[in-house]
Amino acid sequence: MKQPNKNFENRLFYVNFDFYFLAITIGLEMSNSYNKLERAINSRKNMLCIGLDSTIAKLPTHMPKTAESLLKFNFQIIEATRDIPAAYKINTAMYEELGEQGWDILKKSISVLPDDVFLILDAKRGDIGNTSMSYAKSLFDTYHADAVTVAPYMGEDSVSPFLEYENKFVFLLALTSNKGSQDFQRLICDGKPLYKHVIAKSSEWASHEKLGYVVGATHPGELGELRDENPKRVFLIPGVGAQGGDVNKVMKANKGDLSLINVSRGISYASSGEDFAEIARQKAIEYAQSMAI
Amino acid sequence: MKQPNKNFENRLFYVNFDFYFLAITIGLEMSNSYNKLERAINSRKNMLCIGLDSTIAKLPTHMPKTAESLLKFNFQIIEATRDIPAAYKINTAMYEELGEQGWDILKKSISVLPDDVFLILDAKRGDIGNTSMSYAKSLFDTYHADAVTVAPYMGEDSVSPFLEYENKFVFLLALTSNKGSQDFQRLICDGKPLYKHVIAKSSEWASHEKLGYVVGATHPGELGELRDENPKRVFLIPGVGAQGGDVNKVMKANKGDLSLINVSRGISYASSGEDFAEIARQKAIEYAQSMAI
Numbered sequence: 001m002k003q004p005n006k007n008f009e010n011r012l013f014y015v016n017f018d019f020y021f022l023a024i025t026i027g028l029e030m031s032n033s034y035n036k037l038e039r040a041i042n043s044r045k046n047m048l049c050i051g052l053d054s055t056i057a058k059l060p061t062h063m064p065k066t067a068e069s070l071l072k073f074n075f076q077i078i079e080a081t082r083d084i085p086a087a088y089k090i091n092t093a094m095y096e097e098l099g100e101q102g103w104d105i106l107k108k109s110i111s112v113l114p115d116d117v118f119l120i121l122d123a124k125r126g127d128i129g130n131t132s133m134s135y136a137k138s139l140f141d142t143y144h145a146d147a148v149t150v151a152p153y154m155g156e157d158s159v160s161p162f163l164e165y166e167n168k169f170v171f172l173l174a175l176t177s178n179k180g181s182q183d184f185q186r187l188i189c190d191g192k193p194l195y196k197h198v199i200a201k202s203s204e205w206a207s208h209e210k211l212g213y214v215v216g217a218t219h220p221g222e223l224g225e226l227r228d229e230n231p232k233r234v235f236l237i238p239g240v241g242a243q244g245g246d247v248n249k250v251m252k253a254n255k256g257d258l259s260l261i262n263v264s265r266g267i268s269y270a271s272s273g274e275d276f277a278e279i280a281r282q283k284a285i286e287y288a289q290s291m292a293i
Numbered sequence: 294m295k296q297p298n299k300n301f302e303n304r305l306f307y308v309n310f311d312f313y314f315l316a317i318t319i320g321l322e323m324s325n326s327y328n329k330l331e332r333a334i335n336s337r338k339n340m341l342c343i344g345l346d347s348t349i350a351k352l353p354t355h356m357p358k359t360a361e362s363l364l365k366f367n368f369q370i371i372e373a374t375r376d377i378p379a380a381y382k383i384n385t386a387m388y389e390e391l392g393e394q395g396w397d398i399l400k401k402s403i404s405v406l407p408d409d410v411f412l413i414l415d416a417k418r419g420d421i422g423n424t425s426m427s428y429a430k431s432l433f434d435t436y437h438a439d440a441v442t443v444a445p446y447m448g449e450d451s452v453s454p455f456l457e458y459e460n461k462f463v464f465l466l467a468l469t470s471n472k473g474s475q476d477f478q479r480l481i482c483d484g485k486p487l488y489k490h491v492i493a494k495s496s497e498w499a500s501h502e503k504l505g506y507v508v509g510a511t512h513p514g515e516l517g518e519l520r521d522e523n524p525k526r527v528f529l530i531p532g533v534g535a536q537g538g539d540v541n542k543v544m545k546a547n548k549g550d551l552s553l554i555n556v557s558r559g560i561s562y563a564s565s566g567e568d569f570a571e572i573a574r575q576k577a578i579e580y581a582q583s584m585a586i
Contacts (some may be wrong), residue, residue, distance in 0.1 A: 053424070091420070091427075097430050097435070099400070099435045100397055122420075124418070124419060127384070127415075128469070128473075128536075129471070131346070152446060153444050153445060153466055154417075154444075154469050154473050154478075155471070155475065155476030158473050171546065176421070176446075178421040179450050180448020180452075182342065182492055184446060184487065187482040187483065189481060197477060197489045201476055228496060261535045271341065279447065
């Protein structure tokens with residue numbers, strides 16, 4: 001920050017100013033994801049998480065159906081909503097589908113997200129130890145996620161490489177929002193459903209500052225019960241909007257505890273016209289108000 | 294295939310020759326993955342699947358630790374073993390870790406695999422319907438996999454987009470080779486372990502020509518039992534070599550049914566010296582012999 005022709009006081013001001021930003025930068029680097037999430041929710045005063053699950057096929061009608069448009073679409077949605085949500089969630093599948101170009105769009109989209117907002121990469125990974133370590137490096141280091149979603153089926157050694165990452169956070173799938181959640185997650189094993197086993201067992205692996213759970217908005221009854229049993233765990237709650245989950249029921253069931261409630265298509269695809277960014281902003285404000293803390 | 298200065302008979306021969314290859318090409322395009330797998334096992338006369346889980350850190354000591362070396366390493370391993378196994382399995386995590394460059398290496402490695410050998414992309418994906426569809430497009434269309442591995446936790450609508458892909462094959466995780474398989478997969482639900490529920494329920498979703506199961510070599514007892522119960526289903530059996538699975542026990546438990554037995558580190562990292570490709574070939578031949586049909 002070069003400042004020619006300034007007097008000493010002025011120079012001192014700028015030196016201090018530099019140190020001030022340096023201190024903030026170090027402070028942010030040292031803090032963990034859990035603290036970042038708490039700060040984001042408290043400063044934005046809501047639990048809204050905006051999902052960026054963009055696909056070329058669903059771009060607004062006036063945009064050419066190209067990868068370049070997809071990036072432009074993401075930039076405009078982020079620009080229009082950046083002061084509203086506590087978090088963004090990006091589903092890696094939609095970008096992976098486009099090959100190397102998709103990963104480039106993912107990286108560029110992430111690069112314009114506000115620094116103080118929480119970033120979840122929704123990848124639902126999970127593999128044997130050395131492989132999960134590769135996934136963790138990719139999602140946390142290469143793409144700078146604050147948190148990732150992980151599938152529990154393969155057990156502790158498939159999840160621990162994500163948990164061992166310093167200052168990062170994991171959302172383990174428990175009771176998902178889709179219809180298929182009834183196939184295995186609700187099976188009764190030793191007197192309780194599988195999803196409760198997943199929570200009980202994995203709770204031994206890490207504290208609430210490292211590990212939370214995905215619980216679908218489409219199951220408000222179970223959400224309320226899980227909240228009573230796990231008041232300190234952060235829940236990532238998808239399924240509001242296109243999937244049919246009801247915000248008011250979710251807010252009541254959540255009882256004010258720390259959660260993120262995700263809306264994807266209900267915001268980014270609320271309009272397919274040229275006003276898509278403006279309408280996305282309006283929808284984001286409405287959802288944020290309904291999820292106010 | 295231009296042939297100047299040839300007489301009519303010769304030209305006719307070449308025209309027929311062209312049609313012959315065209316017919317073979319069309320035949321291969323139209324056949325499904327299951328048939329391709331059967332043909333590959335029958336022509337190679339063994340059930341060996343070579344895993345290409347290459348990482349920069351584990352490159353032979355004489356190679357520079359770069360992404361370029363990783364591609365060269367893959368090329369050399371494939372070149373040295375291409376006439377031996379029935380299948381190759383590539384774990385996407387190791388490539389994803391390197392960002393866009395990694396996906397480029399993955400694509401280039403796949404481009405030099407023999408056409409008649411089965412390709413599994415081991416990605417363990419699984420998400421809500423529209424998202425699984427994106428993963429399926431990526432793995433089947435962009436990267437030309439014959440089969441992919443899928444995680445079962447999210448149930449039918451997370452698996453069906455993979456199953457609905459024409460002429461492709463899915464290996465669903467049942468009883469995995471890692472230690473963490475004991476955490477949830479072995480939970481007794483309604484009188485039988487979760488992994489048996491996964492097989493029983495998902496068997497209703499697709500025939501044995503579309504859907505097989507991952508069953509770890511580290512559980513030969515359970516493998517034998519699952520074989521008796523599901524003689525027609527193809528099993529993908531990882532865990533031989535570095536993970537401790539025993540080939541002879543696996544072969545006995547498998548009872549000659551259609552399976553692929555994967556070896557990754559035991560072949561590609563058998564030597565870290567300049568002879569790595571030669572030793573990989575030797576090891577592949579030894580493993581193939583021990584897995585002869």
